[in-house]
Amino acid sequence: MITLVSGSILLSLLHAIIPNHWLPILAIGRKENWTLREILSITAIAGFSHVASTLIIGWTLVFFGWELAQSFHSIAPFIAPVVLILIGIIFIYRHHKHKHFHVADQQHQNSKTKMIITLSVAMFFSPCLEIEAYFLAASMQSMWWTTFMSAIYAVITLSGMIIWVNVAFHGLNKLNWHTLEHKAGIITGSTLIATGILSFFIH
Helix, strand or coil: CHHHHHHHHHHHHHHHHCHHHCHHHHHHHHHCCCCHHHHHHHHHHHHHHHHHHHHHHHHHHHHHCHHHHHHHHCCHHHHHHHHHHHHHHHHHHHHHHCCCCCCCHHHHHHHHHHHHHHHHHHHHCCCCHHHHHHHHHHHHHCHHHHHHHHHHHHHHHHHHHHHHHHHHHHHHCCCCHHHHHHHHHHHHHHHHHHHHHHHCCCC
């Protein structure tokens, strides 16, 4: 059982490092001039959606079997990348449509709310499929171990995403964003599209 727990911890750590889980949030946050607190809060919300879908599939494996969970596996890898690519296209379109985005506070709030929902949906349909086998193996031991492993995965994944966003945010602040500001839409859109495309191959 120690091997099983160690493996799930290692996989959770590696999983949190994968940039396609947190880079889109950071890119959009930088483009929309969100504060670090806002970006970290949205990262937590989107990360929770990601963790929730992973746990749902994991416990589905435990209670209802492999075949039912596989039906979700077959469509999930395609939904999140498509959503990211579509968001990227929208950002590039907005950049070419309007050079500057001066909007009212209410419009800005509505835009942020929609973006949070969209990112959360994308993350929900991008579960960690690699860790699901651990749920099945842990359930063979006991439900207590399955619950313990679920908690480990949730804590490490969420904290890992938040830490990486925090580190990357401070790294990006060292760049001269003033000279890149007029191309921010293209940079953000291209980042999201590239992330979406890579997500087809890296889960």
